[in-house]
Amino acid sequence: MSAPFKQVTVVGLGLLGGSIGLAVQAAMPGVRVVGFDADAEVRTKARELGLAHEVPEVAADAARGSDLVVLCVPVGAMGQAAAALADGLSDGVVISDVGSSKASVARALAEALPGHTVIPAHPVAGTERSGPDAGFASLFSNRWCIITPPADADTAQVAKLVAFWEALGARVDMMDADHHDKVLAVTSHLPHLIAYTIVGTASDLEQVTQSEVIKYSAGGFRDFTRIAASDPTMWRDVFLSNRDAVLEMLQRFTEDLTELQKAIRKGDGDTLFDHFERTRAIRRGIIEMGQDDARPDFGRSDHDGQQ
Amino acid sequence: MSAPFKQVTVVGLGLLGGSIGLAVQAAMPGVRVVGFDADAEVRTKARELGLAHEVPEVAADAARGSDLVVLCVPVGAMGQAAAALADGLSDGVVISDVGSSKASVARALAEALPGHTVIPAHPVAGTERSGPDAGFASLFSNRWCIITPPADADTAQVAKLVAFWEALGARVDMMDADHHDKVLAVTSHLPHLIAYTIVGTASDLEQVTQSEVIKYSAGGFRDFTRIAASDPTMWRDVFLSNRDAVLEMLQRFTEDLTELQKAIRKGDGDTLFDHFERTRAIRRGIIEMGQDDARPDFGRSDHDGQQ
Secondary structure, eight states: OOOSSEEEEEESSSSHHHHHHHHHHHHHHTEEEEEEEEHHHHHHHHHHHHHBBBOOOSSSHHHHTSEEEEEESSSGHHHHHHTTGGGGGTTOOEEEESSSSHHHHHHHHHHSSSSSSEOOOOEEEOOOOOSSSGGOOOTTOHHHHHHHHTTTOOOHHHHHHHHHHHHOEEEEEOOOHHHHHHHHHIIIIHHHHHHHHHHHHTTTTTSSHHHHHHHGGGGGGHHHHHHHSSHHHHHHHHHHHHHHHHHHEEEEEHHHHHHHHHHHHOOHHHHHHHHHHHHHHHHHHHHHHOOOOGGGGOOOOOTTTEE | OOOOOOEEEEEEOHHHHHHHHHHHHHHHOOOOOEEESSSEEEEEEEHHSSSSBBBOEEEEEEEETTEEEOOOGGGGGGHHHTTTGGGGOOTTTTTEEOSOOOOOHHHHHHHSTTSSSEEEEEEEESSSSSSSGGGGGTTTTTTTTEEOOOOOOOOOHHHHHHHHHHHOOOOOOOOOOHHHHHHIIIIIIHHHHHHHHHHHHHHSSSSHHHHHHHHHHHHTTHHHHHHTTSOHHHHHHHHHOOOOOHHHHHHHHHHHHHHHHHHHHHTTTHHHHHHHHHHHHHHHHHHHTTOSSGGGGGOTTHHHHHH
């Protein structure tokens, strides 16, 4: 199969952009990858790491000649990053992105680049690391990529973007942007908000020291600290751009938490047990679908070597 | 160094009890391990797996001749499990446990076995698995074990229990039971409550299907499902037995969550950024202290093999 695009521009060379650069080079040897980042230090680092074949100094130059541009910047910076490319864009180029919220990004990209084909996408993949040295070529392997084509999108262009993500190892789903934003509010945004919150709560206690929190974190807390180590700029933008869906899911969560709180206060063990019992099925589903490591404790190896 | 105890009885042969049985056999070859579980199927399984040298049919028989008894049952079952041993206990035996809350367990054990030496302990270690086949000998390696001796505890007996846990690979700390319960409320109990809650919330949505939640769980949600797959009986008992400290920590968490909710509603990006920025330090501390896997994503290997 020939590659769906001949030259790909990746704008924003952090964890996601860097991984795309590496993954395209690994999976599509004939395709040229051009990278760009607004930060000069990141551009230098990206050249050293070989995240792209070429990393020009000017955004518009990076776009020149490409038939796919993937924006990998925080969602609040999408419009500005897209506008900077305008002078270099070829006719027929597909503009896409990897942002974690889709309705607001679709609007920002359409406004910044009127007349161009915009097909937003979101690979549901990542780690807690950020920056140009955080990327790796297999990040998207066996992960889902959600594409949210506008109603009037060209079917052939959408098919090319699907083929692109599948070539990087991803499984592709399509849905409308509003539904994406609701789904991700619960599977990604709310979990991050809660993790950031509890890590903050634990840091601020007077009766329990931060050193104690760190020492005894293996009781469960440490799991939350991984997510809460994610990039602050990216996550600020996610919550601002997907506000309504996040607030709606947060409302549901708070209702459920209040119910369990009441059960604890009343000593109602049956309600607690029933709730704790039924949440196991979801974990089984995730393991069966290959969406998490099946080994206990995620396969962590911090017990002096082996488990 | 000679082993601190000659014969150890482990009551409750699930993840923790089974791991102690295996760890003692691995670390202290001369020490005899006797196991017991109230469930006949678990006793049979434990014999097959060799979790102990011997697994008698009657609790009191399991206690006979031991100079250490470690209760590894849900905290709500401690009193009853201890009382069942009474007839078999030797003079001078040390009664200990591995329960996740300590003040209520100390009371239950003292009431069930008046006149005996009770020194409660809590190894801060575990996985989401439960049952006799979940145990492994290195579970306690490099994990903290918190011992909460009563004010009038015999120093020599406490020192033996410290030596026992250190021989299993743990690092030992001592504190009073009430402080333990506050510390663990934040590092373990609250994280579990929140994880159970959000997994329940996600299962109950009408607009987002359970299948979507599972498919796109790699965006963060899947981390919470691991903890929410923990043993329901154990966790029901933890919340009932450490009610006051859990409710206090939950109150703090809810206040902080409300503050971030308000920032999202108002579009206050600075408050969000400042909060998300400062939670990274805790993660660094945990990694530096060897309390988590330093690799991205806990070193998960579900990307078709490697990262």
